[in-house]
Amino acid sequence: MKMIHDFLHIVFFIIVLCFISCSNKLELVVTPSTIFLETNEPGTKTNLFLQFKNIGTSTIKQIILKPSCSCYLIASTTTPLEPGKETKIPFSFLYPLIEGTFTDTVLIETVSGDNIPVLQQTVILVGTSMPTMKLIPTVLKTSVFTNVSSQILFFQIQNLENEVWETVETKEITTVEQNNPSEFIHVKLNNLNINKIGGYVSFDLTKDVSLPIIGSITFEVKSRNESREINLPFQLYDKRIVIQPEILTISSQGKTEFTIESYTQTELESVILTHLQLSIPFEKEVIEDNSFERLIRIKLHMYDIQLPANFRFGIVELRFSDGSVIKKNVVVK
Numbered sequence: 001m002k003m004i005h006d007f008l009h010i011v012f013f014i015i016v017l018c019f020i021s022c023s024n025k026l027e028l029v030v031t032p033s034t035i036f037l038e039t040n041e042p043g044t045k046t047n048l049f050l051q052f053k054n055i056g057t058s059t060i061k062q063i064i065l066k067p068s069c070s071c072y073l074i075a076s077t078t079t080p081l082e083p084g085k086e087t088k089i090p091f092s093f094l095y096p097l098i099e100g101t102f103t104d105t106v107l108i109e110t111v112s113g114d115n116i117p118v119l120q121q122t123v124i125l126v127g128t129s130m131p132t133m134k135l136i137p138t139v140l141k142t143s144v145f146t147n148v149s150s151q152i153l154f155f156q157i158q159n160l161e162n163e164v165w166e167t168v169e170t171k172e173i174t175t176v177e178q179n180n181p182s183e184f185i186h187v188k189l190n191n192l193n194i195n196k197i198g199g200y201v202s203f204d205l206t207k208d209v210s211l212p213i214i215g216s217i218t219f220e221v222k223s224r225n226e227s228r229e230i231n232l233p234f235q236l237y238d239k240r241i242v243i244q245p246e247i248l249t250i251s252s253q254g255k256t257e258f259t260i261e262s263y264t265q266t267e268l269e270s271v272i273l274t275h276l277q278l279s280i281p282f283e284k285e286v287i288e289d290n291s292f293e294r295l296i297r298i299k300l301h302m303y304d305i306q307l308p309a310n311f312r313f314g315i316v317e318l319r320f321s322d323g324s325v326i327k328k329n330v331v332v333k
Contacts, residue, residue, distance in 0.1 A: 037127030175215030
């Protein structure tokens with residue numbers, strides 16, 4: 001009789017455990033489990049959402065979306081999700097800049113707080129990043145002399161898809177630290193053929209503008225079914241002074257040299273290592289000097305300068321007699 005009584009106690013205990021376990025069941029249905037994206041331009045932003053349904057018996061306190069890269073813009077929801085209820089979480093995805101088919105993931109963590117382990121699920125994104133048009137060159141960049149009245153730069157927009165373009169127009173011109181760019185920047189487009197648009201950008205430097213001029217031109221391309229935009233960055237720099245090489249290498253063990261190609265009668269007065277606020281001695285050697293240009297070799301004297309052991313990269317300021325300052329990246333050997 002005692003054995004039967006003990007057996008019933010054990011069965012009752014097991015039933016209670018099962019009841020407690022079942023009453024705190026954490027289960028979430030995520031729809032869709034795989035997102036198939038349309039082929040789109042590299043860098044295109046697309047808005048998506050995931051549907052969630054709590055089919056468990058425990059209230060969900062938080063659903064956390066953890067992206068696998070910085071190409072996502074995601075906000076997690078903290079609103080409790082009761083059993084049987086549904087919710088949506090929107091997010092944005094940026095197509096990779098590298099052309100081709102891609103596969104990406106979003107990790108979903110579901111938290112209930114009822115002494116139940118965090119539930120983890122994965123959603124897969126599959127798509128293709130493929131440009132439909134191409135700029136040649138990708139950036140308009142040049143240096144101009146101070147006495148030049150205008151500068152013209154040429155470009156092409158190539159059609160990489162089968163759909164015929166109906167119109168290509170200049171939508172907007174923007175610049176950094178310059179007002180009214182349309183007054184001194186003019187864009188001309190010419191149809192070369194159905195797959196290629198040619199054009200040029202003219203910069204009127206007789207206007208009240210100062211170099212550098214940095215900005216971009218937005219073109220709007222329309223076909224029968226859609227409208228797309230493409231940006232052409234431009235950069236115009238002052239060619240009064242040209243420093244070579246682009247990145248300077250300095251060393252306390254040997255010589256450190258660079259050249260200054262100058263189109264004005266300005267003189268180098270000081271070389272400052274900005275991170276350490278350190279003035280570097282130098283000597284000048286004139287290679288060429290005529291009415292049009294001056295070419296000077298600069299030798300930095302690094303032998304008596306003690307640099308920190310962990311100092312590897314920095315910036316030097318080259319300060320000239322006319323008040324201009326040119327900053328260059330430096331690498332320490």
